[in-house]
Amino acid sequence: MPHQDQDTSLRHRLGRALRTPIGVTALTGCLLVALVAVFGPVLLGDQAARVDTDAINQGGSAAHLLGTDQLGRDIAARVVVATRLTLRLTLLAAVVGVGGGLLLGVAPAVVGRRLGRLITATVGVLVAFPGLLFLLFLATIFGVGSTGAVFAVGLAMVPPMARLVQNLTASVAGSDYVAAARILGVGRFRLVVRHLLPNIAEPSVLFAAQATGGILVAFSGLSFLGLGVQPPEYDWGWLLNEQLNRIYVNPAAALAPGAAVVLTGLVFGLVGEALAQAGGRRTSQAPDPAAGRPATAPVDTDPDNDDAPLVRARDLRVTFPGGRHAVRGISLDIGAGEAVGLVGESGSGKSLSALALADLVPHPGRVDAGTLRFDGHDPRADPRLGTELSMVFQDPMASLNPALRVGRQLAEVAEVHLGASRAQAMARATDRLGAVRIPSPERRARQRPREYSGGMRQRAVIAMGLMGEPKLIIADEPTTALDVAVQQQVLDLLAEVRADSGAALLLISHDLAVVAQVCERVLVMYGGLVVEDLPVAGLIRGAAHPYTRALVGAVPTMATDPGTELATIPGRPPEPGEAGPGCPFAPRCTGARDRCHDEVPDLTSSGPGHRVACWYPVDAVAVGAPARTISNGAEATP
Incomplete structure (x- = not known):
């Protein structure tokens, strides 16, 4: 049953990812490349092989779109026909690289300690070796030709794939369910197939999909250097080599194979991005109406709906693989405009409880609740959550991109969630910076986070939360690492924001003095439970x-x-x-x-x-x- 639920969830996430712009582009690109590979040699094979001594080295024309080569063969037809061989060899090399990477990656977790250390050290040395030199070294060993190039490019992919799998496997191998399987005498093969590979499948597939684009470029590079495909066969790299000396006479003929390599590599990259969205490691803006949740969030069915609190959670749980219950069934209410403190030692479940309320628990955490309502709606299905709930995190530098200007980052919230134009969004960003008492907001909006002090960065994060019209502000340790004076300013600012906007506040802190100053009610957590x-x-x-x-x-x-x-x-x-x-x-x-x-x-x-x-x-x-x-x-x- 859990496997069926996981498969269903993955299928829904994949369907949602394919409905995004990236997903649609990736699917369209894959279909187009597949059609060219399948039907290109059938439709244009004869034209690509036909020698015409009367049309040698001609430029582009109606008869020959990209011109002809030194034997009068149509270059455009040869580029199309070369698609099948190029993709076949690229995918074969990817299979070699993925298979070898998985084998070396999981081996340290199932073989003896000494052999496992040797394998890990060997992979580490190979990863540190320059990739291009390693590829050329392997190509020299396996020799010239398609078969040698497949093994050379595939084996060159093994070390980075193996390193990724080793890191992922190490985090899974220490889990309680793996230890239990060992105690029960589960064999090595079954341990790998049943317990290790399923739990590292998603990131491994994402890496393989994106690395396949690099394999395509590497393989084409070997053919371009004369170490890959040999005549009479030809792929895009060989065609690029043939036409390079004519780049100044007929640039289209030389650039067409290169453009095919670049565009197909981009398709593989987009496939990886779409799979990343389906794997839960990217957030898709489009809601999923088919994921077992209604497209329109259900209204709270409590009979006292008029007096229902802004936030209501019953039996809220957050679980991680291996039976780790971080939040063990808490129940809480937060009224409209109310300030509630959530206190407890580190590891008590405070932050995860707040993230669960906002449906932001990181993968692979799982959120379950008997009842979970925000303003009468399920926050896991309501797209309005992005504008009505604001998060202020502990480290503002983790919330602000250091490479982007602060105003641009705030404006993005209004563009994505409110549908504002770029000018309208920047105007609101400047207004919000002024609302949190940042001096000269027009000038500060053009600055980057590194030009802000710690207190100003925290104010900017609060301003980001005010880009919408929040009904609830979740502040997770907002005064940590700030000096006493700046801490007081941030607390005063939160109080002013509440007074001006009427928003409720959930303040997470380990400092009882801070909570006593700001909040009206306190929830004390310990061991994943509310104890008072x-x-x-x-x-x-x-x-x-x-x-x-x-x-x-x-x-x-x-x-x-x-x-x-x-x-x-x-x-x-x-x-x-x-x-x-x-x-x-x-x-x-x-x-x-x-x-x-x-x-x-x-x-x-x-x-x-x-x-x-x-x-x-x-x-x-x-x-x-x-x-x-x-x-x-x-x-x-x-």
């Missing part, structure tokens, strides 16, 4: 989960005695897939009991607007600890 949901006002004195109280106790304040030892949490957070049957925090909790290790507590109500997932929640009133103050002036109890 409470108002910010109750975070300080009313936290009921031991983990939340430990986070509060670890926050230093202006009033903290320099000699005071901050609270620490023993142990480390669980990795995805490590969580046991009980509460994920139980191994680190000093108050854990037997039930905590055996059963996972549900997130249940603990008061107005307060929910906690703990079998034995802390009674903050009973604790009676002395109050303390954190940076926003609120009182706290460690």
Whole structure:
């Protein structure tokens, strides 16, 4: 069943990719080249072979479109007829290269350690060797002719293909399901076919498709040098060699074979790009109405739809291959205009939960949810998501292309999602830069990200999110690596943006002081679960989960005695897939009991607007600890 689902998903993604401009162009190019290769020799074979001593070395004419060669043969017909042999030899060389690369690539994962290291080192040496010299060396060894050229070009492709497969296989070979297969005694061949190759198939196919264009050029180059196809056979490289000395007399005759090589190489490259879209590594702008989701996103069917929150998620899960559950079934609501903080240690699932809400979880992660609604629609099917949801990431340099001007990058959002003209989009980009208080926005729009300070780059990313009309802003650690003054400016800016636009805010942070300053409600995550949901006002004195109280106790304040030892949490957070049957925090909790290790507590109500997932929640009133103050002036109890 999983394999059937994967095949269906791939088929839908491939169909969607073929409906994009790149996909349509690639499919058209493939069909055209295939038709020429199949029917060209049948229709024009006699004309290409006919010797006419009365028409030797003529220029282009109605009878001979590209002229004739030194024996009076029609050059245009010979270029068309040469398509079949050129493609056949190119694809044979690609088969040699792909097959050898796969063999050497997966070998280190299934053979002994010493032999595996030897194979890896050998591939590394060959990859470091200049490719052109390696190709000429192989061509010398295998000799002149089509067969030798096929092996020379194919084997020259083996090292880069093998290196790619080795890297991909190494990431898969350490997975739990591969280890389980080894323990169960699965043979090497079956291990490769069932567990390794299916999980590296997509990137391997993409690389092979794009590398085939390079093989075409390399093969034509060998024929041009006289090391490939030999008379009476001929391919595009040989034809280019024949007509090169006439390039100044009849340039069309010399350039036609070269143009055929370039255009066919571009077709192979476009095929690779289309496969990349189908493989999920490029994002297609066209929605897929046939991917098991309705073309028009369904409206929330809750009976209280008028009062439904802006964001509603029920049993939201993010899973990676190998049984790694990064988010383990969380439920959350975000009201319109509400500011919600999402806090927890690194690896707790904060960022992946936010990415799942925006349908941006990277491949090969899988998002499942009982209910997932954004403004009453499924964000995985609603094309409006690009204009109504804004993401502000942790590192602005990862969001901004350093080679492009900032204004151009912002304008692209309006062109793609809003259908604005280039002039309209640039005007809006300048306006948005001014809205986030970047001085001289017209001049700054013409600058590149490297000319911005760290704080200005973060403002530019926020401006990018404001190019549409966002109803929700997801800010993932937006103040990390900024000094205190700039951090405060960014937080003030987010507050102003909320006030001006009425957008809701989901702020992801590990800094409770930042969350307490900006947000109205806090969700505390641990081990892929929400362990507490409470108002910010109750975070300080009313936290009921031991983990939340430990986070509060670890926050230093202006009033903290320099000699005071901050609270620490023993142990480390669980990795995805490590969580046991009980509460994920139980191994680190000093108050854990037997039930905590055996059963996972549900997130249940603990008061107005307060929910906690703990079998034995802390009674903050009973604790009676002395109050303390954190940076926003609120009182706290460690």
